[in-house]
Structure formats: C-alpha cells, structure tokens
Amino acid sequence: MAPEVRQTVPGALAEVGPLIVPRPRSAQVLGRRDLLAATALAAASPCLTLAAPSDPGAKVLRVAFPTAEAGFDPVMQTDYYSITVSAHIFESLFTYDLLASPLQIVPLTAAGLAEPSDGFRTWTIRLRPGIRFHDHPAFGGRVRELTAEDYVFSFKRVADPQVRSALTWLEEAAPLGLAELVKRARDSGRPLDYDRPVPGLRALDRYTLQIRTEEPRPHLPLRLATEDTGALAREIVQQYGLSVSEHPVGTGPFRLSHWRRGSRIVLERNPHYRERFYAASPTAGDVEGQRIAARLAGRRLPMVDRVEIAVIPEEQPRWLEFLGGRLDQLLVPGSFVAQAAPGGKVAPYLGRRGVRVWQGLTPSVRLMWFNMEHPLVGGYAPAQVALRRAIGLGMNCDRDIHLVYGGQSRIAHTVFAPHQSGFDATQRSEMGLYDPARAKALLDLYGWLDRDGDGWRERPEGSPLVLERSTQTDQRARRLDEFFVRDMRAIGLRVVLRPGSFQENAKAGRAGKLMMWALGFGASVPDGHSYLTRYYGKSRTFARFRLPAMDRLYERIALLPDGEERLVLMRQAERLAIAYMPYKFTSQEVETHLTQARLVGFRQPAFRNDWFHLVDIE
Numbered sequence: 357m358a359p360e361v362r363q364t365v366p367g368a369l370a371e372v373g374p375l376i377v378p379r380p381r382s383a384q385v386l387g388r389r390d391l392l393a394a395t396a397l398a399a400a401s402p403c404l405t406l407a408a409p410s411d412p413g414a415k416v417l418r419v420a421f422p423t424a425e426a427g428f429d430p431v432m433q434t435d436y437y438s439i440t441v442s443a444h445i446f447e448s449l450f451t452y453d454l455l456a457s458p459l460q461i462v463p464l465t466a467a468g469l470a471e472p473s474d475g476f477r478t479w480t481i482r483l484r485p486g487i488r489f490h491d492h493p494a495f496g497g498r499v500r501e502l503t504a505e506d507y508v509f510s511f512k513r514v515a516d517p518q519v520r521s522a523l524t525w526l527e528e529a530a531p532l533g534l535a536e537l538v539k540r541a542r543d544s545g546r547p548l549d550y551d552r553p554v555p556g557l558r559a560l561d562r563y564t565l566q567i568r569t570e571e572p573r574p575h576l577p578l579r580l581a582t583e584d585t586g587a588l589a590r591e592i593v594q595q596y597g598l599s600v601s602e603h604p605v606g607t608g609p610f611r612l613s614h615w616r617r618g619s620r621i622v623l624e625r626n627p628h629y630r631e632r633f634y635a636a637s638p639t640a641g642d643v644e645g646q647r648i649a650a651r652l653a654g655r656r657l658p659m660v661d662r663v664e665i666a667v668i669p670e671e672q673p674r675w676l677e678f679l680g681g682r683l684d685q686l687l688v689p690g691s692f693v694a695q696a697a698p699g700g701k702v703a704p705y706l707g708r709r710g711v712r713v714w715q716g717l718t719p720s721v722r723l724m725w726f727n728m729e730h731p732l733v734g735g736y737a738p739a740q741v742a743l744r745r746a747i748g749l750g751m752n753c754d755r756d757i758h759l760v761y762g763g764q765s766r767i768a769h770t771v772f773a774p775h776q777s778g779f780d781a782t783q784r785s786e787m788g789l790y791d792p793a794r795a796k797a798l799l800d801l802y803g804w805l806d807r808d809g810d811g812w813r814e815r816p817e818g819s820p821l822v823l824e825r826s827t828q829t830d831q832r833a834r835r836l837d838e839f840f841v842r843d844m845r846a847i848g849l850r851v852v853l854r855p856g857s858f859q860e861n862a863k864a865g866r867a868g869k870l871m872m873w874a875l876g877f878g879a880s881v882p883d884g885h886s887y888l889t890r891y892y893g894k895s896r897t898f899a900r901f902r903l904p905a906m907d908r909l910y911e912r913i914a915l916l917p918d919g920e921e922r923l924v925l926m927r928q929a930e931r932l933a934i935a936y937m938p939y940k941f942t943s944q945e946v947e948t949h950l951t952q953a954r955l956v957g958f959r960q961p962a963f964r965n966d967w968f969h970l971v972d973i974e
Contacts, residue, residue: 361468362637365452365459365578365882414661415973417955418684420668420677422830423858424618427601430586431513431521435858436878436965439583441621441665443966445490446586446606449481449507449565450577454961454970455638455645459775459882461581465502465607467563470580476572476917481580483507483563488628490611494591502607504559506587509550511557513588516548517541519598522866524895525579528914530570531556550590574917575883582880583965609658609969621665623968625658632657634957634970648957658969659957669830684955684973688948690762690832697948710953717766719773719879719962720945724751724825725899728938730871732815733823736903739816741936742802745786747823748940749795750847751840753788757943760835765943771887771933773877774944775962777918778884778926787934787941795847806848813848826854826861826873836874865898873898876945882963884926885913891933901938 425438430446433439451464463469465487471480487502489495513519514526515538526534533554541548556568567576579585592605604612609629614622634652638645652659668674671689678686688696696703702713726744728734733744757765769788772779799805803816815821825840827833841851856864864870875898879887889895892910893902909929916922933939951958957971 362453362456362460362462363469363577364456365461415659416662416664417660417968417971417973418664418666418682419968420666420674420683420686421621422667422669422671422674422687422689424667424669425621426859426862428604428612429601430584430588431510431519431523432601433584434522435862436876440965441612441623442586442604442606443583443608443964444610444623444663444968445604445608445612446583446588447487447608448581448583448585448587449483450581451966452581452961452964453635453637454959454967455636455642455649457639457642459962460637461577464581465587470577472574474568476574476576477569479567479573479576480560481565481567483565484630485563487607487630489589489607490605490626491628492589492592492605494589494595494605500589500591502587503562504565505562506589507565507585508554508557508559509590509593510587511585512537512548512550512554513593518547522896523584524889524892525582525585527894528889528892529567529573529576529579532568532570533557572915575881575885575914578881578883579886581963584880610663613662619667621667623663623665625661629658634659645959648959652957652970652972655972659972660968663968671831678950678952681952684952685958686950688762688764688950690760690764693762693764693948696950700948702950706950712951712953712958714947714949714951714958714960716947716960717774718945718947718960719775719882720876720947721768721773721879721941722765722874722876722943722945723768723939723941724872724874725897725939726872726937727865727868727870727898728900728902729868732821733871734900736936739802739804742798743804744937744940746795746798746804746847747844747849748787748937749789749791749798750843750849751940751942752790752843753942754790756836756839760832760839761943764946764948766946768941768944771891771930771939771941772884772926773879773887776879776882776884776887778887778923778930785934787937792843792847799847799849804848811848812850821850823849823851824854824871825851826856826864826870828858828861829855840874866896868900870898874942878965880963885910888913888926888929888933890939891929899938901936903932903936906932 421437423437425441426433426435427438428442428445430442433442447465449464449466450461453460453462465483467482467484483504489500511526514521514523515534531554533556537552537554558566560566586606589605593600596603609626610623611626613624634655634657636649638649671691675692677683697713700715702711726733753767767788769783769785770779799813804813806813807818813821827837837853844851861873865873888910890897891901891906893907906929909925913922913925947960949960954973955971956974961967
C-alpha cells in the first residue's frame, strides 16, 4: 500500500470541555420483567423486521432512520438521512480520518492533498486513476472511469439556476468566470452551458482539477471534503434529468439496490470498488480507538456486503427493534438513554449481551428559526427584535433537554457547533438564558401589551398577536410543542401549531411561507465560518436574514486563514447574530449510540455521515 497522505485541520475539534450527561429526572431503569416483555413485543413486530439477504453468508448491517429520506442527489439533498445514504454512493475528493484528533483531512478520490498557490487563490487537485462508476446502461456497456471533468460538471450543477440547489459554497468561493456563465443562463432562460469553459474551474488533464478564485480561499479543501461535493456522471444526469435523485450512480463503496420511499433502503457492496483499506490514526489516549484501529487495520473496504435501513419514526419501536437484535446500531432516543446507558455506561443487562455504548458531544445543534421577511416575527426594527429575543428568553431549554432529550444535550450559548473553530465551551450569552421576567419586561417596553385584559398580548398597534409554529407529528415534536406553548403562555403569547411532514415544512420554509420552525442542524465543515452562512444575506436559508454589517464580516472572514484576526471577526459576527436573533439556538447535541456485539469498529464520525463501509460484522 502507498504511504497515506493526511493534513491536520487548523482550528478543528476545539476544546468542548468534559462531557456531563445528567440523569433524566423521570428515568426508570428497565427491570428484568420489563426487558422480557419488551423483547417479546419486539419479536411480535414482524412488520418492522427487515428481510434476510438473498445470500445467507453475506455480512448485513442493519440500521434505522427516524425520518424519511428525500432522495439521493448530493447537490439537492440537505437532510441528514438523505445525505447519509448519498455519502456511501457518491465520493468527494477528500474525507476525514474517523479516529484522528485533532481532525485530519485525507484523500478520498484525490491522489494527495490539495496544492495551494497564488496566496490560496489557486488550488490544484490530482485524482487517483482507475476509479470507476457503478455499472449502468447509460455508459453503453463500457467501464466508466472517474475523471477531473466529472468534478467540473458536478460543481457546475451546484450553480445551475435550473437545478436550484440550496448549496452556496461554490457561489461564495467564486471561481473565475462562473458568475458570468450562470448569469448568461439566467438572463437567457436557457439551460446552463456545461461545455462552455470556466477559467476558474478546469480539468487540466484527465486526472488534474484546478480551481481558481477571485479572492483567497484558504479553507476551500475543507469544503471539498463534504458529502455534497460528490461526483456525478454527466451521462446519468442527462438520462434522468431532475429525477436523478431517484437513480443514484456514483463511485462509492455501495450502490442502491432497493428503495421503498420512506420505508426501506438497501445498499449493496459495489463489486468494482477500488482497492481501499482501513486505516486510522487515533491518539495514544484513545484506548477504544487504538483497539479499533489495531483490529481492523488493513481490511479491504467495504467490510460488509449489504446495508439494510428501516425508516421507523417512533422511538419505542426503534428501541424494541434493537433489543430484539434486529438492528446492529441504534442512536438511542432520549427517552431511553437512562435505560440504555445510565451515567454514560452501558446498562448491565445490555453489557451481558456484549452491547457497547458510544457517547459524545457532536457537531450538531438544535435551533428555532424565524422568517425575517414575515410581518410579525421578522424585520429589524427594535420592536421586532425585542419580540424574537423575548421568545428566546421565554423558552425553558434546560427542561426540554432533561424531559424530551433524556439529558442528551447542552444549553447553547454560541452560534457555532461543537468541534468547530470559533466554538467556546465556556461562553455564556443571552442565547442560552432562560428568563421569563426579562422576556415580559422586553415585551412591555416595546409595546407588545395585553390591552383588553384577556391574558394575551397584542401587537403594538393593537391588532391580535398569534405566533404560528410549524411542526411535525412525531412523539418528540408533540412534547416539544406542548412545552413551547406552555412557555409562551407564561409570557402572554398565543401560539398556533401548524403540523406537517418534514419534507412539506422544508419545501414551505424554503419558499418563505412559514413563520417559525424548530430544526436540528449538523455541521459539515470544521470551520466555524460555515455556520455563519445562515446569517449571510446572499445565502438561501430559511430565516432569510439580511444585514449589511454581517455580510461584510462574513466576506472578510472567508479571506483569512485561522488566527487571532479571524477569531476576533468571528466573535463580532456572533454578537450581531445573538443581538438580532433570527435563530434561537436551543441546545448542542450529545449522542448515545448502542452497537450489538457482532458490530466492530463503530465510531460516530465528525463532519461526515458515512461510516457503513468502516465497520465489520463478525
């Protein structure tokens, strides 16, 4: 095997402090009788049991998603579960070492690390020859090799007005000539001319990609390590058009073999996957990581033959499927954490079965966003700012953490995700403050008063004040909604809930038709600048926040390498974000995963969603 090339990511995996997971107040440890009953109930749930593989000797990894997927197009899908599947089908140029700390970027389809020149304005990436796409009739029976032109094509799709991708990274990187190409297509109303050369996005030869930008982009390689930069073949996109998300064909370790939307997804080993072997570099103090690395070192990827994914929205059925042995891995729902891993250690009744636990603070946050174009909660006038800040101050996030998430979170005081540059675990701010008295005072001061004495506040001009919160119908969403309505009632604000499916809400949110919606977001890049994108006026985000002072800071931060000057500007941007509060960050996610004894090598990746090929079934 060739020597591995890797690069430590500056500023990544910032200190997050000791992990403390409080025991939920209402938690009960599952007793032996309850366990037997639960196991029996799980055994009596054949509708959730995945079918056995056609090859009885195949290694099958079984997992569950709590939310339905949308489709499998790296450019279009932004939800966690769609991206997770896509990340195993399509491949980006770079990835991260699963076990390294601090984070290390390593080549995936690239032959080595990106080569900068011209003050970080030019990046040259050389691809590894011999990588092939999954077989497909669109290739006319020939072997289709991955080339630099495939990345040029795939990146142009990000900017194609007819594709309408929500991704903005390429637009912000501003490769020379790309804006002109996009403008030509937009003004003419014709399809983007993919054959027209773009000086800043070129294939120098079959295996060499060059990206040239107008301004320095020192962190561009980090963006090229995200799953949404995976390469698609032009032939596939031409054949399927906008429905290409239903026909994913990539170069990854797995290919899609069966898909029943919102119910079941099956991935099978790519029989033509290149020679790629397990390699990881855990720190000396990472005992478990050292054990995993030693056990799996040198095994060819992927190690499992098949991945079966069941979509199980409700928490209890997912929990029972794991107890019944029909799932190999489970992200433990908050209401079952105390039964599964009290104090962060695997419960004895599970430990005797060889079940293992992994628990950690992830680069993920929960938040509620406000539509800044909405006439009630939007706007930048002092009264509207006061309303949003009062809503944030009136939300008892600590209670939600304990009663809904099973203690699997920390209060969020910052707008950066854990493990990102810019994140400070010691920071305290209004973002994480619960103070109903202060919320009432803010509302009183800016004219949001109860003028008719009915217990509900009216708008400053006297018209009714009704908050509309979009939501889902699952059990956890219902509990969060109940608490939110209670919190708002305590400060005199009336709430109407607008339930819908995740995909329905996402579509309406992107169209600017929702007032507010609570979501979880995972960071895909260890650079904290990426989390400020949601505050950038040119980005296509749910909140539609536009503030010239923030835009100037955002653009300046993008030009700077890691260092004190950049950190100072990030702090200034954070203060603006907290002051205007288009997003109320509620908590930072702690995840607890259980794995069956037969599953070897699991470690929840940071800033990536792909791990199916990095584990083995023994």
